[in-house]
Amino acid sequence: xxxxxxxxxxxxxxxxxxSPAPAGLWAKIEAELPPTEATAKKPLxxxxxxxxxxxxxxxxxxxxRFFDAADPNLQAEGKAKxxxxxxxxxxxxxxxxxxxxxxxxLKPDVPQETTVKKKTAxxxxxxxxxxxxxxKPEVTPAALAQVETPRxxxxxxxxxxxxxxxxxxEESLNSTTAAAMAEVKPIQPLVNIIENEELMYAQQAxxxxxxxxxxxxxxLNGIAGNINLGPSDVQFSNDEEGNIRIDxxxxxxxxxx
Amino acid sequence: MEPGKVLHIWxxxxxxxxKAQAELYQLYASKMYAVCLRYARDNFEAEDMLQxxxxxxxxxxxxxxxxxxxxxxxxxxxxxxxxxxxxxxxITFVSVESExxxxxxxxxxxxxxxxxxxxxxxxxxxxPIGYRTVFNLYAIEGYSxxxxxxxxxxxxxxxxxxxxxxxxxLRERILKMEELGI
Numbered sequence: 001x002x003x004x005x006x007x008x009x010x011x012x013x014x015x016x017x018x019s020p021a022p023a024g025l026w027a028k029i030e031a032e033l034p035p036t037e038a039t040a041k042k043p044l045x046x047x048x049x050x051x052x053x054x055x056x057x058x059x060x061x062x063x064x065r066f067f068d069a070a071d072p073n074l075q076a077e078g079k080a081k082x083x084x085x086x087x088x089x090x091x092x093x094x095x096x097x098x099x100x101x102x103x104x105x106l107k108p109d110v111p112q113e114t115t116v117k118k119k120t121a122x123x124x125x126x127x128x129x130x131x132x133x134x135x136k137p138e139v140t141p142a143a144l145a146q147v148e149t150p151r152x153x154x155x156x157x158x159x160x161x162x163x164x165x166x167x168x169x170e171e172s173l174n175s176t177t178a179a180a181m182a183e184v185k186p187i188q189p190l191v192n193i194i195e196n197e198e199l200m201y202a203q204q205a206x207x208x209x210x211x212x213x214x215x216x217x218x219x220l221n222g223i224a225g226n227i228n229l230g231p232s233d234v235q236f237s238n239d240e241e242g243n244i245r246i247d248x249x250x251x252x253x254x255x256x257x
Numbered sequence: 258m259e260p261g262k263v264l265h266i267w268x269x270x271x272x273x274x275x276k277a278q279a280e281l282y283q284l285y286a287s288k289m290y291a292v293c294l295r296y297a298r299d300n301f302e303a304e305d306m307l308q309x310x311x312x313x314x315x316x317x318x319x320x321x322x323x324x325x326x327x328x329x330x331x332x333x334x335x336x337x338x339x340x341x342x343x344x345x346x347x348i349t350f351v352s353v354e355s356e357x358x359x360x361x362x363x364x365x366x367x368x369x370x371x372x373x374x375x376x377x378x379x380x381x382x383x384x385p386i387g388y389r390t391v392f393n394l395y396a397i398e399g400y401s402x403x404x405x406x407x408x409x410x411x412x413x414x415x416x417x418x419x420x421x422x423x424x425x426x427l428r429e430r431i432l433k434m435e436e437l438g439i
Contacts, residue, residue, distance in 0.1 A: 001431065006424050007396035014295055015375040015397050021286035022304050026279060027313045036275045 260363055266295045267327055277378040278315055280357050285328065286311075289335050295381050296339035310338040336368050336398060372431075380430055388423035 213221065261283070269277030290307050297303035313334050322328045381389060393434065394400045395416075402420070406413040 001428050003421075003424050006427055009372070010381065010392075011372055011376055011397050013372065014291070014381065016288075016373050017291040017378075018287040019291040019294055020373075021290040021307060022300070025286070025304060025308060027281050029282065029308055029315075030275065030279075032308075032312050033275075033278065033315055034273060036273050157430075256436075 263327060269327055270315060282311060285331055288328070292335045293339060294428060295397065296336070296342070296379055296390060298382060298386070300424065302342065306338050306342060313338065340390065343386060343409065346386055348398040380427055382409060384423055384426060387419050388426060391419040392423035
């Protein structure tokens with residue numbers, strides 16, 4: 001058998017042959033083809049679902065944020081802030097009371113002191129001006145005049161004052177800072193206001209002491225607090241034993257009184 | 258089917274029309290499956306080739322300008338897919354010289370004239386992969402040794418020797434079958 005015969009035999013028998021393709025192959029091919037316009041809608045729908053899920057999550061997140069506001073820790077934080085606000089409020093209103101004192105301090109006993117005061121006024125105009133503004137309604141005309149004078153003078157050139165005092169700029173700077181410190185002293189300690197101090201400490205102590213209580217215990221303790229009994233007369237606890245001891249006779253005796 | 262209609266289907270295929278793609282597949286699947294079977298070791302490998310080939314046809318549709326015959330272009334894609342398979346398997350299978358026993362199952366009255374498609378295909382499929390690919394490309398597809406050397410990334414001499422070995426292998430098998438048939 002020659003080479004050509006073999007080639008012809010196979011070429012004739014195989015070249016234009018047909019063999020039925022396996023069933024289900026088209027489905028496999030179709031699965032790997034790029035999506036057509038009809039099937040391209042699917043991702044869009046999916047995208048919508050994702051968007052809906054995102055919005056839902058966002059809403060849940062916001063909801064939780066507000067829900068968390070009811071959390072005891074955050075409540076305590078809020079109360080602390082409130083207390084701070086209460087503390088700072090009187091502090092702002094104090095200058096009217098202290099302003100006259102400051103004004104008195106400004107009163108020129110000795111010429112030197114006045115000049116120093118003037119310079120402090122120049123270095124800390126904001127504070128002094130605030131004090132002045134606040135004090136205006138309460139101080140007498142005389143005091144007003146005394147306060148007014150430094151305000152008018154502190155615009156005067158600093159050099160002139162230095163010449164009067166016969167001191168170097170560095171020295172003057174030191175003296176002014178010392179004076180400024182002396183000036184600030186009465187305003188600084190906010191705790192000095194006795195009522196506020198009590199308020200602060202009492203509140204914080206309360207928060208720390210507070211143990212975990214169930215609703216029932218809370219209510220009962222609330223009642224106990226309102227009927228004005230001694231601390232040991234009525235006691236409630238969260239324990240499994242759940243003992244409640246109420247000394248009614250004592251309370252009755254006290255109520256009668 | 259007249260060429261005009263085929264080209265119309267092809268135009269729709271290029272626009273990713275799924276229905277037209279299915280029609281084209283129906284039109285050429287059996288012919289191309291026959292091509293794949295010649296290059297494949299078995300039906301499963303041929304099926305894989307056919308699948309990959311058709312995916313290429315639809316994805317690279319823009320590359321066919323319509324200047325040649327569509328069927329010829331699709332056939333070339335199938336052959337190229339087969340060559341890719343050959344490249345993948347060459348390293349693992351080139352040294353394995355199939356020493357398969359002569360099949361005697363359906364060779365009771367054997368002669369060249371009576372060898373049908375199934376017998377011929379069986380013989381080709383039983384060829385070692387190197388012989389099979391070169392024999393297919395040269396004897397059936399009609400490529401020259403130079404073209405085959407380029408396609409398979411081998412030397413022209415290698416292509417020639419592979420072809421002569423393939424012929425010898427087939428001749429031996431056919432003679433044995435004839436002997437058994439007589």
